[in-house]
Amino acid sequence: MASKVRIGTSVQPLEQVSSGDPFYIDSDFGKRSSVNFEYTPSGQTFNNSTVLCSNSSSTSIASNIEFIGVKHMSGAAAYISLDGGTTNHIYIPVGSSVSLIVVEGTNVHVKGSSSSKTKLTVTTGT
DSSP states (O other): OOSOEEEEEEEOOEEOSSTTSOOEEOTTTOSOEEEEEEEOOTTOOEEEEEEEEOSSSOEEEEESOSEEEEEEEESSOEEEESSTTSSOOEEEOTTOEEEEEOOTTOEEEEEESSSSOEEEEEEEEO
16 A cells, blocks of 8 residues: 655646637747655555545545545546535546645545536545
8 A cells, every 4th residue: 555645747838819810839938847746644554445426416526635536537527626515626628637735634525516426536634
């Protein structure tokens, strides 16, 4: 079982000269910017699961965690709620992923954006 997670992300700003023109790499910015870091939860425990959700109700995926990573596998876009499903806080487009370090005790829920099933792979750390 893994005891830490390595998270990396990169950003490459794009610019568009006129409406309808293609997007180009922003000449003022140049190359992409990236950030990488490692995180070890206090309990050094990670769990993986697959979650199916739809827009009919929110699905609890974790509570009392320090880290959560969600990968969108198939179906419609999804939302992550960090307050027990009360509000849609984080939008996850089809095919994307998100990694969060959260306040311990956070009650994380997910909800799909359509009535069809959305499949997510979830990694949590405690």
